[in-house]
Amino acid sequence: MAIQTLTRNIFDVKDLNLWYGDHHALKGVYFPIQKKEVTAMIGPSGCGKSTFLKTLNLMNKMIPNVKITGEVNFAGQNILHSKTDLVELRKHVGMVFQKGNPFPQSIYDNVAYGPRIHGIKKKKHLDELVIKALMDVALWNEVKDRLNAPALGLSGGQQQRLCIARALATKPDVLLMDEPTSALDPISTLKIEELIFELKEKYTIVIVTHNMQQAARVSDRTAFFLMGELIEFAETSKIFSTPKDSRTEDYITGRFG
Amino acid sequence: MNTRANFDQSLQELKTLQLKMAGEAETAVKNAMLSLLNRDVELANKVINGDHLIDDLEYEIHEKALMLIARQSPVAKDLRRLHVALKVSSEVERLGDIAVNIAKSTVQIGNEQHVKELIDIPQMMEVALEMLTDAITAFYSEDPALAKKCAQKDDQVDKMFGELVQELLTYIPKNPDFTNQIIQLAYVCRYIERIADHATNIAENIVYLETGKRYNLND
Numbered sequence: 001m002a003i004q005t006l007t008r009n010i011f012d013v014k015d016l017n018l019w020y021g022d023h024h025a026l027k028g029v030y031f032p033i034q035k036k037e038v039t040a041m042i043g044p045s046g047c048g049k050s051t052f053l054k055t056l057n058l059m060n061k062m063i064p065n066v067k068i069t070g071e072v073n074f075a076g077q078n079i080l081h082s083k084t085d086l087v088e089l090r091k092h093v094g095m096v097f098q099k100g101n102p103f104p105q106s107i108y109d110n111v112a113y114g115p116r117i118h119g120i121k122k123k124k125h126l127d128e129l130v131i132k133a134l135m136d137v138a139l140w141n142e143v144k145d146r147l148n149a150p151a152l153g154l155s156g157g158q159q160q161r162l163c164i165a166r167a168l169a170t171k172p173d174v175l176l177m178d179e180p181t182s183a184l185d186p187i188s189t190l191k192i193e194e195l196i197f198e199l200k201e202k203y204t205i206v207i208v209t210h211n212m213q214q215a216a217r218v219s220d221r222t223a224f225f226l227m228g229e230l231i232e233f234a235e236t237s238k239i240f241s242t243p244k245d246s247r248t249e250d251y252i253t254g255r256f257g
Numbered sequence: 258m259n260t261r262a263n264f265d266q267s268l269q270e271l272k273t274l275q276l277k278m279a280g281e282a283e284t285a286v287k288n289a290m291l292s293l294l295n296r297d298v299e300l301a302n303k304v305i306n307g308d309h310l311i312d313d314l315e316y317e318i319h320e321k322a323l324m325l326i327a328r329q330s331p332v333a334k335d336l337r338r339l340h341v342a343l344k345v346s347s348e349v350e351r352l353g354d355i356a357v358n359i360a361k362s363t364v365q366i367g368n369e370q371h372v373k374e375l376i377d378i379p380q381m382m383e384v385a386l387e388m389l390t391d392a393i394t395a396f397y398s399e400d401p402a403l404a405k406k407c408a409q410k411d412d413q414v415d416k417m418f419g420e421l422v423q424e425l426l427t428y429i430p431k432n433p434d435f436t437n438q439i440i441q442l443a444y445v446c447r448y449i450e451r452i453a454d455h456a457t458n459i460a461e462n463i464v465y466l467e468t469g470k471r472y473n474l475n476d
Contacts, residue, residue, distance in 0.1 A: 187260060190260035190261060191260050193260075194259070194260055194261070194262055194263060197262075197263045213330045216327065216328040216329070216330075217263075217264075217328055217329055217330070236328065237324055237327075237328070240327045240328055241323070241324065241327050
């Protein structure tokens with residue numbers, strides 16, 4: 001899969017509908033995602049934002065009774081096509097979850113896991129990838145003397161940064177983040193947010209968050225979902241100063257949701 | 258790892274913008290005063306035509322400060338800093354307007370010989386300008402002591418204003434042909450007094466920024 005697009009959009013989602021059994025979870029969503037930007041998705045629980053996120057690397061294809069229609073064009077190809085290579089897709093579209101979930105292995109092996117799966121065996125090459133990924137997440141200085149120590153011995157914030165490093169080690173183009181700081185203390189949260197700001201130099205980031213202030217702080221564009229519909233999608237500065245839809249205003253000002 | 262590096266950078270950019278605006282206003286005030294003293298109508302017109310730049314900077318500062326309040330959840334000194342950015346930029350915008358008013362008086366007086374040699378007005382201008390420069394320096398260095406020192410001169414300017422206007426009014430019966438000029442010069446005295454007031458207000462905001470307490474430095 002060649003990651004070259006002529007437009008600024010790395011994802012171009014058109015008329016996306018998704019059902020979990022009879023439940024219509026995403027309703028006709030059109031959503032372009034621009035390269036090397038941070039796109040945030042906000043909305044009350046059950047609005048479809050996480051479902052949408054998981055569609056971008058087809059994580060929800062594994063769920064029974066899921067039906068997806070429409071187009072999710074990534075780098076010019078509709079990934080909903082049955083021939084999509086999921087391993088290859090997820091190499092390009094990495095994901096980080098709510099809680100740091102390192103494997104019960106060493107710090108080094110956690111980061112080297114993805115590259116090894118993709119066939120990289122030479123120690124020197126793996127070393128380079130591991131160091132670079134740990135530097136990218138500003139964890140290198142904290143762990144360089146204990147790379148063989150168990151990853152589960154790290155603090156919560158460090159574990160989450162390690163998981164981001166693990167996702168970066170396969171050199172993805174896009175990083176999906178599903179509430180990456182909801183289990184962290186405020187300072188660890190701010191560290192991750194600062195990291196997101198730095199990572200967008202190299203990566204496209206799509207983040208789901210329950211924390212509206214976080215969306216306001218870290219993202220370039222914000223999408224507001226409600227009951228499976230994309231209500232409003234605009235520059236974050238517009239969403240948080242002059243939203244067009246009254247439902248968006250009500251949500252961001254805490255008047256419902 | 259600085260956990261607010263991005264926000265800190267935005268605050269620094271905002272401060273740079275504020276200093277640029279203050280510098281523009283200070284230059285406008287100085288040029289307006291020089292235009293009056295030298296009867297330089299061309300320089301006065303330059304001040305009048307350049308005021309929109311200061312207005313544009315105020316708008317830009319307000320937009321940036323409001324956006325940072327909306328997006329960065331500021332608290333404590335960060336919040337005061339943004340509050341002060343809004344307040345001080347409005348004070349500075351008024352300074353730009355006052356420079357225009359002085360410049361308009363210069364245009365009104367034109368090439369007409371001054372009714373008397375201007376001695377006290379330049380002295381009053383000097384004190385007000387010192388206050389303004391001190392206020393801007395205190396803002397740059399976030400120095401409440403310098404801010405308080407700046408405000409202490411306000412009484413001196415108020416006193417000079419009262420005396421000068423009284424004196425100017427005595428010239429009208431003796432020089433009725435110069436009535437317009439004398440009224441313009443009285444206006445200018447009033448404008449200079451206002452410059453000192455705005456410098457004092459800026460100083461009060463600097464003290465608030467640093468201490469979180471409101472002081473009326475005009476007392």
